Amino acid sequence: MIVNCRHALAIYRNQKEKRTIKPVPMSDLKTNYLGLELKNPLIAGASSLSKDVANAKKLEDAGVGAIVYKSLFEEQIQLEEFELDQDLTAYDDRHAEMISLFPNIEHSGAKSHLHDLQKVKEALEIPVIASLNCVYDVSWEEYAKQLAQTGVDALELNFYSTPKYHLKTAEEIEHEQIQVLKNVQKSVRIPISIKLSPHYTNPLNFIKRLDEEGAQGLVLFNKLFQPDIDIEKEENEFSYILSTEYDNRIALRYTGLLAGQLNADIIASGGIHTGADAIKTILAGATAVQSVSALYNNGVEYATTMLADIQAWMNRKGYNTLDEFRGKLSAQNIKDPFAYKRSQYVDILLNSKEILDKTVLR
Numbered sequence: 001m002i003v004n005c006r007h008a009l010a011i012y013r014n015q016k017e018k019r020t021i022k023p024v025p026m027s028d029l030k031t032n033y034l035g036l037e038l039k040n041p042l043i044a045g046a047s048s049l050s051k052d053v054a055n056a057k058k059l060e061d062a063g064v065g066a067i068v069y070k071s072l073f074e075e076q077i078q079l080e081e082f083e084l085d086q087d088l089t090a091y092d093d094r095h096a097e098m099i100s101l102f103p104n105i106e107h108s109g110a111k112s113h114l115h116d117l118q119k120v121k122e123a124l125e126i127p128v129i130a131s132l133n134c135v136y137d138v139s140w141e142e143y144a145k146q147l148a149q150t151g152v153d154a155l156e157l158n159f160y161s162t163p164k165y166h167l168k169t170a171e172e173i174e175h176e177q178i179q180v181l182k183n184v185q186k187s188v189r190i191p192i193s194i195k196l197s198p199h200y201t202n203p204l205n206f207i208k209r210l211d212e213e214g215a216q217g218l219v220l221f222n223k224l225f226q227p228d229i230d231i232e233k234e235e236n237e238f239s240y241i242l243s244t245e246y247d248n249r250i251a252l253r254y255t256g257l258l259a260g261q262l263n264a265d266i267i268a269s270g271g272i273h274t275g276a277d278a279i280k281t282i283l284a285g286a287t288a289v290q291s292v293s294a295l296y297n298n299g300v301e302y303a304t305t306m307l308a309d310i311q312a313w314m315n316r317k318g319y320n321t322l323d324e325f326r327g328k329l330s331a332q333n334i335k336d337p338f339a340y341k342r343s344q345y346v347d348i349l350l351n352s353k354e355i356l357d358k359t360v361l362r
């Protein structure tokens with residue numbers, strides 16, 4: 001009997017101990033973008049990385065939270081709508097506009113784009129966002145509708161302007177772009193985000209206006225490809241230059257300045273190469289990040305490493321959710337009033353010798 005009691009006590013203690021051993025909690029990487037629940041904040045940005053089902057599946061298997069399918073360009077639309085030999089002049093102008101942005105865009109036409117996108121959407125469980133890049137009002141509206149009909153979860157509109165004439169004012173360009181947003185809003189029911197170039201006179205003002213017009217997401221920023229010149233051949237050449245980690249400073253800055261001021265979600269894009277880069281922009285206030293060059297450089301499987309690094313950092317810091325540290329270092333939340341101001345830049349210039357001695361020149 002005594003033995004039985006001891007035995008029972010031992011079992012009881014053992015069970016109690018088991019119950020009190022707490023499993024190490026895995027941080028929750030979930031985030032909400034455009035009203036969609038993403039399992040984590042790493043979005044594969046628009047590019048040919050997700051051009052077909054096989055490639056898009058690889059991204060999904062690597063763990064990304066969502067993908068933005070490569071853009072449908074006005075050029076593809078025009079190819080289907082114009083007989084090139086009948087309207088060469090009109091086409092040349094549009095072509096120049098497009099080519100200055102993404103020189104290697106595919107010329108497969110809008111129908112084939114819509115077909116491939118629908119296949120990718122059907123094959124993936126994670127959200128798929130379509131991207132649109134037009135010039136004319138009628139194309140924006142019509143193709144926003146057609147992209148939405150593929151069943152995609154949201155739409156990303158690319159706003160940029162590569163001015164060729166001096167007559168158009170910044171105000172006119174911005175007015176036209178706001179109008180595009182309004183018209184597309186009337187044409188589709190899915191959430192809309194805007195991917196912007198950083199080249200506005202005051203990006204903060206324009207972003208605020210887009211937010212007030214109801215843009216649900218703002219992707220800061222797009223990267224425009226600039227043509228180079230080959231001095232031997234004496235001709236223009238177009239080549240992709242992938243970003244580096246240093247390129248994320250502009251997204252980091254504007255995310256930090258805007259966090260807490262908008263209804264729209266802020267997505268940091270451009271130069272997000274590591275888990276640490278993603279963490280920085282979330283500390284500044286980003287909802288999620290988009291990455292492209294890092295996945296081209298290292299292969300799409302590298303997304304898994306980026307996510308593991310975010311997870312490890314959160315575990316080490318004791319953060320259970322992204323919300324616990326999102327925006328902690330935004331302009332609104334930090335004590336240092338100069339962190340986002342120009343004075344810091346002045347300080348760097350005035351002390352450049354000391355700073356460079358410590359870093360580059362060492």
Ligand SMILES: Cc1cc2nc3c(=O)[nH]c(=O)nc-3n(C[C@H](O)[C@H](O)[C@H](O)COP(=O)(O)O)c2cc1C
Pocket residue numbers: 045046047048069070071072102131158195221222223240242243244247269270271272290291292293294296
């Ligand atoms: C090969 C390639 C294709 C791209 N295609 C598109 C595109 O179709 N639409 C778009 O909005 N951006 C496109 N981009 C731009 C990326 O989405 C992204 O904005 C840019 O590369 C900056 O992000 P990153 O620093 O992570 O590369 C492309 C970029 C690359 C390198």
